[in-house]
Amino acid sequence: MDDFLAQMPALIGVTLGVVGTLATTMVTDAARWRRERFYDACLRYSRALRRYSQLVAAITADRRPGATTTRVDPAEGLAALSNQEFDRAVTEAWEELCLLADTETVRAARRMRAAARQLEEFARLDPAAEFDHSGWLEQALVLRRARDDFYAAARSRMGVRGLTTSSSLVHQDGGLDLHRA
Numbered sequence: 001m002d003d004f005l006a007q008m009p010a011l012i013g014v015t016l017g018v019v020g021t022l023a024t025t026m027v028t029d030a031a032r033w034r035r036e037r038f039y040d041a042c043l044r045y046s047r048a049l050r051r052y053s054q055l056v057a058a059i060t061a062d063r064r065p066g067a068t069t070t071r072v073d074p075a076e077g078l079a080a081l082s083n084q085e086f087d088r089a090v091t092e093a094w095e096e097l098c099l100l101a102d103t104e105t106v107r108a109a110r111r112m113r114a115a116a117r118q119l120e121e122f123a124r125l126d127p128a129a130e131f132d133h134s135g136w137l138e139q140a141l142v143l144r145r146a147r148d149d150f151y152a153a154a155r156s157r158m159g160v161r162g163l164t165t166s167s168s169l170v171h172q173d174g175g176l177d178l179h180r181a
Contacts, residue, residue: 035158038100042154045093045109046147052090053116053143055080059123063131074127081120102157108150115143 054069059077061067072080080086090113097109118139125131155161 039158041096041100045097046150048090048093049112049116053119056119056123060136064133064136078123081123105153105157108153112146112150115139115146119143
């Protein structure tokens with residue numbers, strides 16, 4: 001019995017070490033899981049909105065002088081925009097983001113979606129109506145800045161340092177690439 005009592009401090013130390021290791025591993029794994037899920041949600045949302053805005057740009061490409069965007073027949077493009085599958089991808093990505101993101105990231109995501117919706121109005125214009133090219137350029141810039149704000153909010157939440165340049169096609173000096181959306 002004396003031998004057992006002599007070894008008791010060592011057994012307690014080993015037990016506490018095992019429990020501490022398990023607790024640390026559980027906390028670390030849970031944090032990594034949340035971070036990875038958040039990253040995936042942000043990625044799905046930004047990709048869905050990029051596909052959406054690229055389709056809008058493709059629909060309007062014929063009406064924008066010098067546009068380098070691949071052109072899509074407006075009737076086909078508008079049908080794709082109205083497609084439930086397209087809307088479902090954006091909505092599902094949005095809902096997942098709302099469940100996992102912080103307030104600032106959700107606000108930035110909402111601004112990005114609103115800016116993309118404003119661009120859609122240009123695609124839905126009557127083909128006989130005059131196209132407001134400068135209005136398009138302004139709204140495309142709003143979308144790019146909203147996308148940059150979304151990326152910045154997401155990076156901040158993940159603890160990733162920001163880029164030194166814009167993630168979009170807006171030049172570092174604030175100038176606009178006039179031909180892209």
